[in-house]
Amino acid sequence: MSKAQTLRLDRLLANLGYGSRREVQQLVRAGLVTLDGGTIEDSDQRIAVTRDLSERMRVQGRPLDPPPGFILMLHKPLGVTCSHKEAGPLVYSLLPDRWRRRDPALSTVGRLDKETSGLLLMTDDGNLLHRIISPRASIPKRYNVTLDRPLRGDEAETFAAGTLLLEGEDKPLLPAQMEVLSPTSAHVTVTEGRYHQVRRMFAAVGNHVTALHRDRIGALDLPEDLESGKFRILSEADLALVLPKAGSGALKTS
Numbered sequence: 134m135s136k137a138q139t140l141r142l143d144r145l146l147a148n149l150g151y152g153s154r155r156e157v158q159q160l161v162r163a164g165l166v167t168l169d170g171g172t173i174e175d176s177d178q179r180i181a182v183t184r185d186l187s188e189r190m191r192v193q194g195r196p197l198d199p200p201p202g203f204i205l206m207l208h209k210p211l212g213v214t215c216s217h218k219e220a221g222p223l224v225y226s227l228l229p230d231r232w233r234r235r236d237p238a239l240s241t242v243g244r245l246d247k248e249t250s251g252l253l254l255m256t257d258d259g260n261l262l263h264r265i266i267s268p269r270a271s272i273p274k275r276y277n278v279t280l281d282r283p284l285r286g287d288e289a290e291t292f293a294a295g296t297l298l299l300e301g302e303d304k305p306l307l308p309a310q311m312e313v314l315s316p317t318s319a320h321v322t323v324t325e326g327r328y329h330q331v332r333r334m335f336a337a338v339g340n341h342v343t344a345l346h347r348d349r350i351g352a353l354d355l356p357e358d359l360e361s362g363k364f365r366i367l368s369e370a371d372l373a374l375v376l377p378k379a380g381s382g383a384l385k386t387s
């Protein structure tokens with residue numbers, strides 16, 4: 134296990150969105166920050182940033198927010214956008230307010246369209262994010278697809294061939310798997326993340342996607358008990374289902 138990073142308490146709390154450094158210093162002076170049950174006296178005390186810090190530190194009586202270097206899964210509802218700045222409801226509005234003031238900021242790991250629901254990962258660890266979305270990682274993402282018209286029967290073969298060209302592109306898609314669920318629904322598993330990929334794949338075979346839901350990334354399933362709009366922080370074991378090669382310690386704050 135690598136040695137934990139240490140940060141000054143005021144820097145740690147300011148970066149987690151608890152206020153400016155001056156505001157955080159006031160919280161500390163007021164005795165509102167505790168570690169392992171004891172009040173912290175100095176806002177310049179250096180704190181080892183470990184994953185269990187949320188269980189050990191309290192701010193105004195509440196457990197500390199997740200320390201930097203974490204990843205969560207969100208059950209993305211329809212109608213919200215994976216963006217920091219577009220108009221309308223954003224995925225970030227489904228997280229606690231303070232989390233929007235974190236530095237480093239949380240970002241989505243890839244994107245789902247506004248009208249796609251399901252499993253979305255979000256992290257504040259840029260390095261981890263890139264490892265997951267890197268084409269080299271080639272992580273499978275499974276979608277439950279509902280179609281406007283019955284399947285023709287040749288779609289699975291077409292998608293698996295690795296020769297399908299999407300409109301406006303000159304590089305064929307990598308092979309993708311399709312499993313028929315009913316005449317108008319299927320599971321499709323892709324390893325790339327091209328713009329509107331699944332919708333455009335079905336457009337390319339003369340169909341139209343009417344509903345799209347991602348239910349798996351790597352071997353990590355969207356839990357059945359995670360309601361739409363809710364999120365859960367990933368454990369090291371959950372993360373290993375997404376990035377099997379990462380090994381333990383993939384989270385910075387292990």
Ligand code: URA
Pocket residue numbers: 244245246247249328329330331332333345
């Ligand atoms: N493919 C799409 O068309 N949309 C998504 O949101 C994800 C994959």
